Amino acid sequence: MANPSLILLSSFLFCLLLSSASAQLRQDFYKDTCPNVESLVRSAVQKKFLQTFVTAPATLRLFFHDCFVRGCDASVMLASPNGRAEKDHGDDISLAGDGFDTVIKAKAAVDSDPKCTNKVSCADILALATRDVVALAGGPSYKVELGRRDGRISTKASVQHKLPHPDFSxxxxxxxxxxxxxxxxxxxxxxxxxxxxxxxxxxxxxxxxxxxxxxxxxxxxxxxxxxxxxxxxxxxxxxxxxxxxxxxxxxxxxxxxxxxxxxxxxxxxxxxxxxxxxxxxxxxxxxxxxxxxxxxxxxxxxxxLGRVGVKTGNQGEIRHDCTSVN
Known part of the structure; x- marks a missing residue:
């Protein structure tokens, strides 16, 4: 039988690890490297939102699904040539394409600024886009903590039993x-x-x-x-x-x-x-x-939610293309 003290210590260390990573997030993370990031993302998201309202629920759901499986690292955005990425799992296959398209368009808008090119993670762009669609739909606006890095791993198997189902108690x-x-x-x-x-x-x-x-x-x-x-x-x-x-x-x-x-x-x-x-x-x-x-x-x-399983510092990468690793 497992030692209760060891279990308690493991839980404590796990929480400590999570808190130390999320502590590296801050609202002004890009103030020197890409000071206009929020306005660039907001403009792209607003344009997409005016094209279709589905932009709002699709982006919000994409953020939730991303954070709940491998942490908020945009791993749900990664595509696999053999259909074995997170997005290919049955629980993710219904994610509306407008959510992915919103992040891709916002990434292009950010990278179009020479000062920002390949400086802002897809994970942070998704977090900002989520805030923007909530506000555009009439919900609250709020400050977003930034500094996430993009994950390099995305597997279909990792999604199993990680997302809530419609029949949950x-x-x-x-x-x-x-x-x-x-x-x-x-x-x-x-x-x-x-x-x-x-x-x-x-x-x-x-x-x-x-x-x-x-x-x-x-x-x-x-x-x-x-x-x-x-x-x-x-x-x-x-x-x-x-x-x-x-x-x-x-x-x-x-x-x-x-x-x-x-x-x-x-x-x-x-x-x-x-x-x-x-x-x-x-x-x-x-x-x-x-x-x-x-x-x-x-x-x-x-x-x-935006602090769950984040990668910071030298972890992960800043993806050039949100759908593939560098």
Whole structure:
């Protein structure tokens, strides 16, 4: 049996390692090397956002998926000629191309400034672009810590069991998020990003057609909403059909997601669990009552998310092309 003292020491050293890397991040990291980085990224992101709103949820989801697997190192951006990169895993294959395109276009804009060429990491550009799409969609703007380096490793196998699934319970969500130093409140706030999210019918098909032998429809799902979902997702629906995760204000980053949970209108089981479980319900109610409270919690949570598994100093590299290692 493992020695409890050794386990405790290992956990402590792991946390120390994480904190020392994230401590090297700072908001003014590029003040001497690329002072205009934020305006360059913002301009490119805004242009892409005006072309398609999908830019916002796609970029936000890309950032989350990147940080949760190998840390915030843009490894999710790497392409593999044999289909064995992170982005090729089933949990990542649905990542919308507009998210990748946003980062690529922002990288090109940054590198077009001679002072900035190959000075800013793809990981930092993704972090900045995420902040910008949230603000463009009506959410809070916030300062972004910078100084991440790009990872050189991206494997399909590494994604397995690393991302939350639509049928997760509160315990499963808390276990996964806490492994990255995120609290239950952080998890609920980050789930609020679903306010501008979308999904495909296959991800919640069971909830509306064959939940259990006793209930064809998940009893925690609002009955009227369930029938609306059935209309949008008939049994032989095209799998490419996208459904808004917030049926009330799908193109506004606000607290309507939490108000919907109070009405039984969470699209995923993992969404609705935040309200049906009495341990997390008070936080849902707090965010539903105050958009400002949600905004503050989201900024705190996404800042912490941006520190997960970062590479700094001499670790990794500054990629010239976000889709391939140098």
């Amino acid at each position: 509160l315990d499963q969500l808390n276990t996964m998020f806490s492994s990255h130093g995120l609290t239950q409140k952080d998890m609920i706030a980050l789930s609020g990003a679903h306010t501008i999210g979308f999904s495909h019918c296959s991800r919640f098909f069971k909830r509306i057609y064959r939940f259990s032998n006793q209930n064809r429809i998940d009893p925690t799902l609002n009955a009227t909403y369930a029938l609306q979902l059935r209309q949008m997702c008939p049994t032989r629906v095209d799998p490419r059909v996208a459904i808004n995760m917030d049926p009330t204000t799908p193109q506004t980053f606000d607290n309507a997601y939490f108000q919907n949970l109070q009405k039984g209108m969470g699209l995923f089981t993992s969404d609705q669990a935040l309200f049906t479980d009495t341990r997390s319900r008070p936080t849902v109610n707090q965010f539903a009552a105050s958009n400002a409270a949600f905004g503050r919690a989201f900024v705190s949570a996404i800042t912490k």
